Amino acid sequence: MNVGSEDAKPDVAEAMAGLRSRFIDSLVDRILHMEDLTSELRRTGDYTTALYGISASAHRIAGVAGTLGFGALGSNARKLEEAITDGLAQYEPRETFLRMRTQLEALLDSLEAVLETAP
Amino acid sequence: MKILAVDDEPLFLDVLMQLMHSCNYHDVDRAGSAREAMEIIESQVQPFDCFLLDVQMEGMDGIQLCRRIRALPEHRLTPIVMITAMTEKAYVDEAFLAGANDYVTKPLDRTEVKVRMSMVKSILSERNHVKLLAKQIARSEESHSAARTFDEPLILEDAESLTPFTTLENYLLKLGNMRLFTSMAVGFHIENGGDIYDKSSGLEFMDIMTDAASAIADSIKAENYLLSYAGSGDFVAILPRLSSFSATVAQEQIEAGLEEFRAIYMEDGQALPRIRVGRPATTGLLAFGDPTRMIQDAISRGRQGIPNTLHSSERLGVLGA
Incomplete structure (x- = not known):
């Protein structure tokens, strides 16, 4: 449900506002998790594990963000997930990783933007 | 809920x-x-x-x-x-x-x-109706005719290959135009369905429809398909347009499949269902009408069966609406 739905009742809007705050609070951990995955990648060279981990994180962000009204964040998370899924279907994991970095950076920018504008 | x-x-x-x-x-x-x-x-x-x-x-x-x-x-x-x-x-x-x-x-x-x-x-509600019906049947076989009319879609509990009719419609409504274009619908009509309904108890009618569903499912050679009972003796299957489905072959296989039950049906004093198979109904790539129309087309074609006058390539064909 988009938070901005016109038919949202006041108590629903209040509950959703609480969920939005919790989502924003969770973003730092989500960013750190993705950074951990890339650090682990640099250490082990295991592109496949890193890509699946990043894709799963992006998928989770995409599912929640759009529903809570963070459209741009949800869209960038979805684009990253797609870039990884499509990339792995066409290229080797390392090539996929190199190709999806633009989408990863866009997602991290969106995450930071949400954090910066958070109350 | x-x-x-x-x-x-x-x-x-x-x-x-x-x-x-x-x-x-x-x-x-x-x-x-x-x-x-x-x-x-x-x-x-x-x-x-x-x-x-x-x-x-x-x-x-x-x-x-x-x-x-x-x-x-x-x-x-x-x-x-x-x-x-x-x-x-x-x-x-x-x-x-x-x-x-x-x-x-x-x-x-x-x-x-x-x-x-x-x-x-x-x-x-449809499922509860079936449960209620089963209870009524258990009390009195005669109650079925009052509980349900011939033209209503049925959920046949024992027909594993069958999906509820509302799900079939949902499926088509959710397909995009391109994906709809790659699917086809086939209608199967039980010619003597009305007679069977009139002469059977509720339980018997559902058993006969279940046998018919099983014979129809066996005749569909596609790996992935959805099959539903639409009521009025009509079944509809949705399957990939490029599958090797042949209405003529399906008709023959259904008849052969039901023939195996003939002795049992005779013993019970029941008529074997006679099933017509229609030519596949499809939709054009640029057709933006109601996707469920393909189901109605398939039902109409199922009721017509395969015209004897058609050339064999048409009888086999996936020629489109």
């Missing part, structure tokens, strides 16, 4: 629960994985009335979970709604084939969820 929502993102589950509450669905349980869902389902005394399953989950995904739930006898007909992202539409076919009744896309919108839950209610 007792609902189980399954998603591996806890925050999304919180949002979903809130949304369900706002739509006046308060009896909602949650599971964070498919495995946990199965544990919860198996521990219930009062079974769930509806499942909301995220498609993409780590470990066992939503489609596998859907298949597992469908394998449980008490949930063969329980409505299952998949929750999926737009980009996962490739999974939608697989979800329907696994037994899902519908899907809703993320990001969630309350209006769409309300609509989907209305569909759930209609499936539940």
